Amino acid sequence: MRKLLKFTPIIMLLIGLTSCRSVKVASDYDREANFDNYKTFAFFKPGIDKAEINDIDKRRILRAIEAELMAKGFTKSETPDMLVSIFTKSNQRVDIYNNAWGYGAWGWGGYGGWGWRSHGNTVSTTTEGVLYIDLIDTKKKELIWQGSGTGNLETRNIDKKEARIKEFVSQMLLQFPPEKK
Structure with a gap:
Protein backbone atom coordinates (compact mmCIF):
# COMPACT_ATOMS: atom_id res chain seq x y z
CA MET A 1 0.00 0.00 0.00
CA ARG A 2 2.87 2.37 0.82
CA LYS A 3 4.44 1.78 -2.61
CA LEU A 4 1.15 2.65 -4.28
CA LEU A 5 0.87 5.86 -2.30
CA LYS A 6 4.47 6.68 -3.12
CA PHE A 7 3.81 6.48 -6.89
CA THR A 8 0.35 8.12 -6.86
CA PRO A 9 1.69 11.63 -7.65
CA ILE A 10 3.68 10.27 -10.61
CA ILE A 11 0.66 8.35 -11.92
CA MET A 12 -1.55 11.44 -11.58
CA LEU A 13 1.00 13.56 -13.44
CA LEU A 14 1.19 11.05 -16.30
CA ILE A 15 -2.60 10.90 -16.55
CA GLY A 16 -2.73 14.69 -16.63
CA LEU A 17 -0.07 14.96 -19.32
CA THR A 18 -1.63 12.33 -21.54
CA SER A 19 -5.10 13.84 -21.19
CA CYS A 20 -3.74 17.22 -22.31
CA ARG A 21 -2.20 15.67 -25.42
CA SER A 22 -5.25 13.72 -26.51
CA VAL A 23 -7.51 14.74 -29.35
CA LYS A 24 -11.18 15.03 -28.48
CA VAL A 25 -13.23 13.95 -31.49
CA ALA A 26 -16.88 13.98 -32.43
CA SER A 27 -18.83 13.35 -35.58
CA ASP A 28 -22.29 13.84 -36.98
CA TYR A 29 -23.85 12.50 -40.15
CA ASP A 30 -26.98 12.39 -42.27
CA ARG A 31 -28.86 9.21 -41.36
CA GLU A 32 -30.49 9.20 -44.80
CA ALA A 33 -27.16 9.07 -46.65
CA ASN A 34 -26.13 5.71 -48.05
CA PHE A 35 -22.39 5.70 -47.42
CA ASP A 36 -21.95 2.58 -49.58
CA ASN A 37 -22.59 4.82 -52.62
CA TYR A 38 -19.49 6.92 -51.98
CA LYS A 39 -16.33 5.57 -53.55
CA THR A 40 -14.46 8.65 -54.80
CA PHE A 41 -13.52 12.04 -53.39
CA ALA A 42 -11.94 15.36 -54.27
CA PHE A 43 -11.04 18.41 -52.24
CA PHE A 44 -13.43 21.40 -52.28
CA LYS A 45 -10.99 24.22 -52.98
CA PRO A 46 -13.33 27.20 -52.25
CA GLY A 47 -14.05 25.82 -48.78
CA ILE A 48 -10.45 24.90 -48.05
CA ASP A 49 -9.21 28.35 -49.14
CA LYS A 50 -11.35 29.91 -46.38
CA ALA A 51 -9.76 27.80 -43.61
CA GLU A 52 -7.90 30.09 -41.22
CA ILE A 53 -4.64 28.19 -41.03
CA ASN A 54 -1.32 28.69 -42.76
CA ASP A 55 -0.84 27.06 -46.16
CA ILE A 56 1.86 24.66 -44.94
CA ASP A 57 -0.37 23.21 -42.21
CA LYS A 58 -3.30 23.19 -44.64
CA ARG A 59 -1.30 20.98 -47.02
CA ARG A 60 -0.30 18.71 -44.12
CA ILE A 61 -3.97 18.30 -43.18
CA LEU A 62 -5.03 17.58 -46.76
CA ARG A 63 -2.26 14.99 -47.23
CA ALA A 64 -3.31 13.29 -43.98
CA ILE A 65 -6.98 13.25 -45.05
CA GLU A 66 -6.06 11.87 -48.47
CA ALA A 67 -3.93 9.11 -46.93
CA GLU A 68 -6.67 8.11 -44.46
CA LEU A 69 -9.43 8.05 -47.09
CA MET A 70 -7.28 6.05 -49.52
CA ALA A 71 -6.45 3.58 -46.73
CA LYS A 72 -10.21 3.11 -46.30
CA GLY A 73 -10.57 2.23 -50.00
CA PHE A 74 -11.67 5.60 -51.41
CA THR A 75 -10.15 6.93 -54.62
CA LYS A 76 -9.27 10.50 -55.51
CA SER A 77 -11.12 11.52 -58.67
CA GLU A 78 -11.86 14.40 -61.06
CA THR A 79 -15.55 13.36 -60.95
CA PRO A 80 -16.00 12.52 -57.25
CA ASP A 81 -18.99 11.18 -55.32
CA MET A 82 -18.12 13.41 -52.39
CA LEU A 83 -16.18 16.60 -51.75
CA VAL A 84 -13.90 17.14 -48.77
CA SER A 85 -13.68 20.53 -47.11
CA ILE A 86 -12.03 21.71 -43.91
CA PHE A 87 -12.27 24.66 -41.60
CA THR A 88 -10.60 25.57 -38.36
CA GLY A 129 -7.37 24.25 -32.16
CA VAL A 130 -10.50 22.74 -33.62
CA LEU A 131 -10.33 21.08 -37.02
CA TYR A 132 -13.54 20.28 -38.88
CA ILE A 133 -13.69 17.90 -41.82
CA ASP A 134 -16.82 18.17 -43.94
CA LEU A 135 -17.84 15.53 -46.47
CA ILE A 136 -20.35 16.78 -49.02
CA ASP A 137 -22.47 14.79 -51.47
CA THR A 138 -21.43 16.08 -54.89
CA LYS A 139 -24.78 15.58 -56.63
CA LYS A 140 -27.05 16.85 -53.85
CA LYS A 141 -24.57 19.50 -52.66
CA GLU A 142 -25.44 18.55 -49.07
CA LEU A 143 -23.30 17.86 -46.04
CA ILE A 144 -23.38 14.13 -45.30
CA TRP A 145 -20.73 13.82 -42.57
CA GLN A 146 -18.81 16.16 -40.32
CA GLY A 147 -16.00 15.32 -37.95
CA SER A 148 -14.36 17.61 -35.44
CA GLY A 149 -11.15 17.24 -33.51
CA THR A 150 -10.10 19.48 -30.64
CA GLY A 151 -6.64 19.58 -29.13
CA ASN A 152 -3.38 21.43 -28.75
CA LEU A 153 -1.31 21.73 -31.91
CA GLU A 154 1.35 24.19 -30.81
CA THR A 155 4.81 22.82 -31.30
CA ARG A 156 7.98 24.23 -32.75
CA ASN A 157 9.25 20.83 -33.85
CA ILE A 158 8.08 20.22 -37.43
CA ASP A 159 8.17 16.42 -37.15
CA LYS A 160 6.06 16.50 -33.98
CA LYS A 161 3.66 18.97 -35.57
CA GLU A 162 3.20 16.77 -38.63
CA ALA A 163 2.67 13.70 -36.43
CA ARG A 164 0.12 15.65 -34.36
CA ILE A 165 -1.83 16.64 -37.49
CA LYS A 166 -1.85 13.01 -38.65
CA GLU A 167 -3.11 11.99 -35.20
CA PHE A 168 -5.93 14.58 -35.40
CA VAL A 169 -7.07 13.39 -38.83
CA SER A 170 -6.69 9.70 -38.04
CA GLN A 171 -8.72 9.96 -34.82
CA MET A 172 -11.44 11.93 -36.58
CA LEU A 173 -11.75 9.62 -39.58
CA LEU A 174 -11.96 6.53 -37.38
CA GLN A 175 -15.64 7.47 -37.17
CA PHE A 176 -16.07 7.52 -40.97
CA PRO A 177 -17.99 5.93 -42.56
CA PRO A 178 -20.54 5.57 -39.79
CA GLU A 179 -21.48 2.04 -38.79
CA LYS A 180 -24.67 0.70 -40.30
CA LYS A 181 -27.50 0.28 -37.83
Missing part, protein backbone atom coordinates in the same frame (compact mmCIF):
# COMPACT_ATOMS: atom_id res chain seq x y z
CA LYS A 89 -11.21 27.52 -35.19
CA SER A 90 -8.99 28.29 -32.26
CA ASN A 91 -9.90 28.83 -28.63
CA GLN A 92 -7.80 30.30 -25.85
CA ARG A 93 -7.89 27.87 -22.92
CA VAL A 94 -7.12 29.26 -19.46
CA ASP A 95 -6.45 26.86 -16.58
CA ILE A 96 -6.18 28.19 -13.04
CA TYR A 97 -4.60 25.95 -10.44
CA ASN A 98 -5.06 26.82 -6.81
CA ASN A 99 -2.79 24.29 -5.21
CA ALA A 100 -0.55 26.51 -3.09
CA TRP A 101 -2.43 26.27 0.20
CA GLY A 102 -0.55 25.58 3.38
CA TYR A 103 2.24 26.83 5.62
CA GLY A 104 -0.03 27.50 8.53
CA ALA A 105 -3.45 26.60 9.70
CA TRP A 106 -6.17 27.78 11.97
CA GLY A 107 -4.77 27.93 15.43
CA TRP A 108 -1.85 29.38 17.23
CA GLY A 109 1.73 29.48 15.96
CA GLY A 110 3.18 27.22 13.33
CA TYR A 111 5.02 28.41 10.28
CA GLY A 112 3.38 31.59 9.08
CA GLY A 113 1.72 32.45 12.36
CA TRP A 114 -1.95 32.71 13.08
CA GLY A 115 -4.53 31.88 10.39
CA TRP A 116 -4.87 30.16 7.04
CA ARG A 117 -2.34 31.05 4.37
CA SER A 118 -2.46 30.93 0.60
CA HIS A 119 0.51 31.72 -1.58
CA GLY A 120 -1.18 32.41 -4.90
CA ASN A 121 -2.50 30.69 -7.98
CA THR A 122 -0.86 29.28 -11.05
CA VAL A 123 -2.39 30.35 -14.37
CA SER A 124 -1.70 28.49 -17.60
CA THR A 125 -2.94 29.49 -21.05
CA THR A 126 -2.82 27.38 -24.19
CA THR A 127 -4.37 27.67 -27.60
CA GLU A 128 -6.64 24.80 -28.52
